[in-house]
Amino acid sequence: MPTAADPVDATDRAGAAASVRYLLKLSRPRFWLYLAGPIVVGVAFGATTVPRLFAPENVLLFGYFLLPANLFLYGVNDVFDRDVDEDNPKKNGREVRYGGDRLVPAVVVASLLAGAGTFAITPRAAWPFLAGFFLLGAQYSAPPLRFKTTPLLDSVSNGLYVLPGAAAYALVAGVAPPAEALVGAWLWAMAMHTFSAIPDIDPDRAAGIRTTATVLGEPRTLAYCAGCWLAAAGAFAAVDLRIGAVLLAYPALVAAVSWAGVAIDRAYWWFPAINTVVGAVLTMGALTRIVPPGAVLP
Numbered sequence: 001m002p003t004a005a006d007p008v009d010a011t012d013r014a015g016a017a018a019s020v021r022y023l024l025k026l027s028r029p030r031f032w033l034y035l036a037g038p039i040v041v042g043v044a045f046g047a048t049t050v051p052r053l054f055a056p057e058n059v060l061l062f063g064y065f066l067l068p069a070n071l072f073l074y075g076v077n078d079v080f081d082r083d084v085d086e087d088n089p090k091k092n093g094r095e096v097r098y099g100g101d102r103l104v105p106a107v108v109v110a111s112l113l114a115g116a117g118t119f120a121i122t123p124r125a126a127w128p129f130l131a132g133f134f135l136l137g138a139q140y141s142a143p144p145l146r147f148k149t150t151p152l153l154d155s156v157s158n159g160l161y162v163l164p165g166a167a168a169y170a171l172v173a174g175v176a177p178p179a180e181a182l183v184g185a186w187l188w189a190m191a192m193h194t195f196s197a198i199p200d201i202d203p204d205r206a207a208g209i210r211t212t213a214t215v216l217g218e219p220r221t222l223a224y225c226a227g228c229w230l231a232a233a234g235a236f237a238a239v240d241l242r243i244g245a246v247l248l249a250y251p252a253l254v255a256a257v258s259w260a261g262v263a264i265d266r267a268y269w270w271f272p273a274i275n276t277v278v279g280a281v282l283t284m285g286a287l288t289r290i291v292p293p294g295a296v297l298p
Helices: 007-026 035-046 056-066 068-078 104-122 124-139 153-173 177-205 210-240 243-247 249-260 264-291
Strands: none
Touching: 007 104, 035 056, 035 068, 035 153, 035 177, 035 264, 056 104, 056 153, 056 177, 068 104, 068 124, 104 124, 104 210, 124 153, 124 177, 153 177, 153 210, 177 210, 177 243, 177 249, 177 264, 210 243, 210 249, 243 264, 249 264
């Protein structure tokens, strides 16, 4: 019988550990909060009481969009971008390159099946946003639509990143978020996606893929991103001037990056931290509606 020291068992454990490390890297931990962060913001703006902030279904929704949803989204992306990613320098270090194994498709299916459970814990008001996330998440990379290969649609379809936040708002408020907030968030996500596509311009052109960034080129893509972020700030200002003011940080960053001559493939990696700070500011502002600072400060 096998023992604890059996070399076969040791090999199996090493293989399992390697698979876990691979999947974690595939899920882009640096970008986990791009999906899970909007859940926190949506709950903070939708809730009206402290107990509603910490309802179990909120925690479950956050947990799903923290890891399983990222495995679904980036797993689909990596499977259908296998040929393109052969020449993508980002896959040489910070990200993994899909090699054709069966593990990733299996995990994608498992993550999608787990995602079906989000409909069971949310009200009907949240269902269109959840359905939109899964539809756009798949069709951004997968045929037949493969939005990522169609200029402008690749940008517009990335509103999928704000849909979890809209679902979270609907979960706690029972209604959809304000239309102006949805428009502002969608424009923000469009700019984020297109900014992140700038480092891929050369490998995408080499692979014959047309995107908003490859069509516009770097200077005009930066202008497009700044315009989207300015429009996002305007839309959010219609909800609350203070939110609009916070969102002005993004076009200001584009201007600073351009003026300083910072390489986009370097600035691209700053945005997870920047988005976390902005999300935290918005969340703290929303929480003051529930617990005014004067109620807790001496």
